[in-house]
Amino acid sequence: MNENSVGFIGLGNMGSPMAANLANGDWPLVVHDAAGTRERAPARATSAESVAEVASQAAVVLLSLPDSTVVDAVSEAILAAPSLITKRVIDTSTIGIAQARGIHAKLAAGGIEYVDAPVSGGVAGARAGSVSIMVAAPASSFEELRPLLESFTGNIFHVGTEAGQGQAMKVLNNFLSGTAMAATSEAIAFGDSQGLDLETMLGVLNVSTGRNTASSDKFVNRILTQSYDAGFSCTQMNKDLGLYREGLAASAGADPVSGAVAAIWRRFLDASANADITRIYPFIKNNS
Numbered sequence: 001m002n003e004n005s006v007g008f009i010g011l012g013n014m015g016s017p018m019a020a021n022l023a024n025g026d027w028p029l030v031v032h033d034a035a036g037t038r039e040r041a042p043a044r045a046t047s048a049e050s051v052a053e054v055a056s057q058a059a060v061v062l063l064s065l066p067d068s069t070v071v072d073a074v075s076e077a078i079l080a081a082p083s084l085i086t087k088r089v090i091d092t093s094t095i096g097i098a099q100a101r102g103i104h105a106k107l108a109a110g111g112i113e114y115v116d117a118p119v120s121g122g123v124a125g126a127r128a129g130s131v132s133i134m135v136a137a138p139a140s141s142f143e144e145l146r147p148l149l150e151s152f153t154g155n156i157f158h159v160g161t162e163a164g165q166g167q168a169m170k171v172l173n174n175f176l177s178g179t180a181m182a183a184t185s186e187a188i189a190f191g192d193s194q195g196l197d198l199e200t201m202l203g204v205l206n207v208s209t210g211r212n213t214a215s216s217d218k219f220v221n222r223i224l225t226q227s228y229d230a231g232f233s234c235t236q237m238n239k240d241l242g243l244y245r246e247g248l249a250a251s252a253g254a255d256p257v258s259g260a261v262a263a264i265w266r267r268f269l270d271a272s273a274n275a276d277i278t279r280i281y282p283f284i285k286n287n288s
Contacts, residue, residue, distance in 0.1 A: 005030050006148065007075055009051060009057030009088070010093070011040035013231060014119065015064030017126040018092070019045065021152035021268035022062075055081035060148065060276045062090045064119075068099035070128045075103050079110040088147065090115040090131065094171065095242040097164040102213035104163035115141060119153070119244065120173055124229035126152075134173075171244035177213060178237050179261045181277060183286070184207065184214035189285040198224060222278040233274045238265050 004027075008019040011033035023029045023042035032048040033040050041047045048054045054061060055078045062220040065071050071093050078086055084131055089112055104114040121131035142158045149156050159169045163193070187210070191201045202224065205215040222230050241262045248255050268280050271287075 004028055005046075005058045006047070007048075007054040007061035008064070009033070009107055010064035010066075010070075011035075012066070012121050013039070014092070014126045015130075016042075017123065018039055018062075018064060018115055018131070018152045019118075021126075021129050021173055022148075023227065025151040027151060028123055029149065030054055035196060040146070040180040047177045051077035052081035052083075054078075055086045055178035057085070058086055060088045060145075063093055063096075065091075065093045066081050067093070068095035068103070071095050071099070072103055072106075073170060075107055075114075077111070079107070088113045088115060088141070088145075090117050090148075092117055093245065094118045094121045094174075094240055095167065095246045096171070097167045100167045101162075101164045113137075113141065114161040114163055115145065117149075118142050118166050118170035120170060121153075132157065133175075134166045134169040136162055136169075137162065167243070167248070168247060171240055171247060174237070174240040175244040175258060175261070178241055178265060178277075179257065180212040181212040181218060181280060184210075184212060184219065185281040185284040187220065188281065192285065194239075221282070222276075223281050228276045228278045230276055230278045232277050234265060234269050234272060234277055234280065235274050235278050235288055238262075238269045249273065 006029050008029060008031045009080050011019055011031060020042040021029055023044040027117055029045040030048050031037060031041050031045045032051055032054050037047045053072055063071060063074060065074060071091060089107055097267045100116045107114040116136040117133050119131040119133045125131040129152055131153045133149055134157050136159055138161050161163055202215055202219055205211055218230055222228055245258055245262055268283050271283060272279060
């Protein structure tokens with residue numbers, strides 16, 4: 001057992017490259033994935049057969065998991081580990097505000113600190129070490145964790161001190177991202193109907209006030225090239241928009257825009273489950 005080891009649970013599209021970046025640093029890494037650890041483990045990491053095995057070897061454990069149900073189940077497995085040494089769980093998943101608060105309370109009752117730290121930037125950002133990580137934790141914890149976080153990203157933000165604040169930052173970001181993608185798709189489809197060239201429209205938009213992440217990245221690199229490979233599915237976008245709307249309702253905040261945006265993405269989901277988010281452009285263009 002190496003008490004300096006870092007654990008990583010969840011080696012999917014985002015978790016795998018983040019774990020690889022950690023393993024390439026000076027952190028002894030032990031990893032586990034329910035879908036098959038040895039096939040997904042970074043070359044320099046140790047594979048664990050279970051969550052309990054990770055929790056028996058790593059004082060700090062990072063999670064990159066699909067939703068709150070899975071995060072909750074993994075948290076319970078950590079707490080139940082017979083040789084538990086884990087003292088801190090860093091959750092990079094997107095699970096929702098209330099859900100993060102609930103898991104924080106559950107882990108705290110077992111003597112484990114929960115750090116709410118979702119990430120944004122897609123698979124390309126995870127590979128490049130440029131994801132944004134939105135950390136909600138006490139300032140002292142944030143500073144202690146900074147060297148570890150710097151192993152897999154240079155974009156580290158301390159957004160608050162309470163569990164749920166990282167989730168709030170993440171879902172409002174994804175609401176804006178989803179809004180930009182849908183609105184840009186509508187605008188480009190309109191331009192196409194007027195005989196405007198796609199590349200020309202993007203050239204104008206990206207030096208004008210209409211510039212956004214959809215026009216500058218997704219349309220240029222994923223739609224113009226017809227690769228449609230942003231690495232984020234419409235299922236995931238709908239989940240995150242739902243979490244944003246859930247948080248908004250709980251706060252009694254103003255919502256004149258999000259309902260319309262969520263409805264567009266739900267229609268796309270119904271037509272194209274699990275399609276890449278960039279395919280909303282042909283969907284909007286062909287269903288206007």
